Amino acid sequence: MxxxxxxxxxxxxxxxxxxxxxxxxxxxxxxxxxxxxxxxxxxxxxxxxxxxxxxxxxxxxxxxxxxxxxxxxxxxxxxFLAVFLITPIILTVGYSFTNYGDGTRGTKEQAVNSIIANSVVQTDDSTWYNMSVATQGDPVEGPFTLFLVDPATGTVYSGDEETELAPVPSADVTVENDYVTEASGYTILEAREVNDAYNALQEVAVPVDENSAVRVQGANQAYVGTTLLTYDEAADTITDTQTGAVYTVGTVGDSEYFVNENGERAFSQSWLQNVGWSNYQRLFTDSNIAGQFLAAFAWTLVFALGSVALTFVAGFALALILNDERLKGRRLYRSILLMPYAVPGFIALLVWSNFYNQDFGLINTTLGINVNWLGDPTMAKIAVLLTNLWMGFPYMFIVSTGALQAIPGDVMEAARIDGASRFQTTVKVVTPLLLVAVAPLLVASFAFNFNNFNAIELLTEGGPFLPGEYTRGGTDILISMIYRIAFGGSGADFGFASAVSVALFALTGVLAAIQFRFTSVLEDVN
Structure with missing residues (x-):
């Protein structure tokens, strides 16, 4: 073979x-x-x-x-983990050591250009140009280049904050109706885009010579004005050509500004700087801010724990009732109870905010009462918890129903044979077995509510606020307080908000670790 x-x-x-x-x-x-x-x-x-x-x-x-x-x-x-999770954390930690905020977002060079631009004034003999705004970068933040057409001669000029105004060869641009519509290597902004970038354009001053610069006026016009301030790069000073005053760099608070001879801040603009641990020191040593932080932290704990406890108790109780086979129409009842879960959260919160209106709200009108739900700090907190209960109990109802149906029937039957009542079986047998399954979900729910920004901002906007207080309202949790610091009416302070965010991140991690430590005890139930 x-x-x-x-x-x-x-x-x-x-x-x-x-x-x-x-x-x-x-x-x-x-x-x-x-x-x-x-x-x-x-x-x-x-x-x-x-x-x-x-x-x-x-x-x-x-x-x-x-x-x-x-x-x-x-x-x-x-x-994607690195880009969407790790990188933002690194950026937040980095910004927490800076003075990043309103008036301190750019470089020192940009701050000087802004100060000089704001000093340009129009004169009787100012030359006016038809302006087109162009960019090679972001259409909102720039950098921007101005293309100007002299309507009298048709000559085209261009320049930016770093380049003096100079003629442009006709071959490099397309001019229609005395406006530049195309420019080689640039994107010409449309009227809508110019309006979106108007605040940034107000800081642009294109130098013409040592004593004059071009300033933007409106959406499509610019003029040559006289510069009242000049910057000496070698001496690092700004001089007022009218009064002769000289402004030097000095420290005010934790940031550098151009100051007068008395050390007082002369201009609102500053620049992005490293301030070390100043933001953290301010958070923990300033009695007013530290008090607000602790008050917000205490309410955040009450809000998160209360939301989890109320929604779980309500959901678990309803799940127990509808898990009884003797009850008819259980499917219908379960479908009705899931309806709040089907409504988008932001819609539900806006609707409930109208329900709490003191004069025309559904609650006061139906019950015949006159409760200032959103104007009183205590009642506003109760309103937040009640609304979160209505929005959150369907989730706990679904989870508890699934966990109950997963518990073997012979376990409860054995408990009854041993003489346990229905209540004793529920408390000593069913509940521990159910907690084994839902405990991690309770931890996740606590972490979610600990940073539940929407529930606060859309319902109460953090209020009510005390007179003259803009940092924290009566229902502000830590995350909404951070939002108010970063984008509030008192001015954006991203650096300090980042420091508070880092502290919140650490607190959330510690609390989650403590919760998981306690929930690990339930492993012995099985």
Whole structure:
């Protein structure tokens, strides 16, 4: 008998569609990288530039060969984890050590340009131009270049904050009706985009010479005005040409400003600076802010624990009632109880905010009472908890119903045989077994409500507020207080808000760890 022939080993060939897909994906990655890298360099976005370049290199290394098979599956999740979770945390921690906020968002050079731009005044002999705004970067924040047409001569000029006004060759621009409509290498902003960027354009002053500059006026006009302030880069001073006053750099609070001879701040503009631990020191040593933080923290705990406890008790009780087989129409009742869960949360919160209106609200009108629900701090807190109860109990009802149906029937039957009453069976047998399943969900619900911004902002907007108080309202939890610090009426203070966010992040982690430590005790129930 002849021996069997040895198996023929054939090298697995990659299919043509797979190769084409790989080429298309890698080509798209290369195109996106080639397009975004110059923009990031121009805008000096060094961190995002590093993320983009490293991600592109990793994609080409992992997906251009047959090696690194595990990496092909691990990379997407790791990449999005880094971009959407780790990077924001790093940025928040970084900003917590700065003075980033209103008037301190840009560089010192941008602050000086803004101060000089605000000193440009129109004179009787000012030259007016037809203006078109262009950019090679962001259409809202710039940087911007002004293309100006002299209606008398038709000559086209261009310039920006760093480049003096100069004529532009006619071959580089397209002019229609005495306005530049196209410019080589630039994007001309439409009227709507100019309006969106108008605040930033008010800070633009294109130098003409040492004593004059171009200032934006309206959406499509600009004029040459006289500069009242001049900046001496060597001496790092600003001089008022009318009064002769000289402003030097001095420290006011924890930031540097241009100050007068008395050390007082001369201009509102400052620049982004590293202030070290100043924001954290302010948080924990300023008695007013520390008191507000502790009060918000205490209410946050009450709000989160109360929301979890009330919704769980209500949901569990309803689940127990509707789990009784003797009850007819259980499916109908369950469907009705799930209706609040089907309504989008932001709609429900806005509707409930109208229900609490003191004069025309549904609650006061129906019950014939006159309770100032949203004007009294205590009643506003009760209103928040009641609304969160209505929105949250269906979730706990669903969870508890599923957990109850998963408990073996012979366990409860054995308890009854041993002489336990229905109440004793529920408390000593059913509840511990149910908590084993739902305890992690209770922890997650607590963490969610600890940062439940929508429930506060859409229902009460953090109020009611004491007279003259804008940082924290009567129902503000920590996350809504942080929002108010960052974007509130008293001015944005992103640096301090970032410091409070870091403290909140640490508190949330500690509380979650404590909760999981206690819930681990339930593991012995099984």
């Amino acid at each position: 002849s021996s069997p022939l040895p198996p023929v080993h054939r090298e697995r060939s990659t299919s043509i569609p797979a190769v084409l897909v790989r080429i298309i994906v890698l080509g798209a990655v290369l195109a996106v990288t080639a397009f975004t890298v110059p923009l990031m360099i121009q805008q000096q976005q060094w961190m995002w530039l590093a993320v983009m370049v490293l991600a592109a290199i990793a994609i080409f290394v992992i997906y251009s060969t047959k090696r690194f098979i595990p990496g092909k599956y691990l990379f997407p999740g790791t990449f």
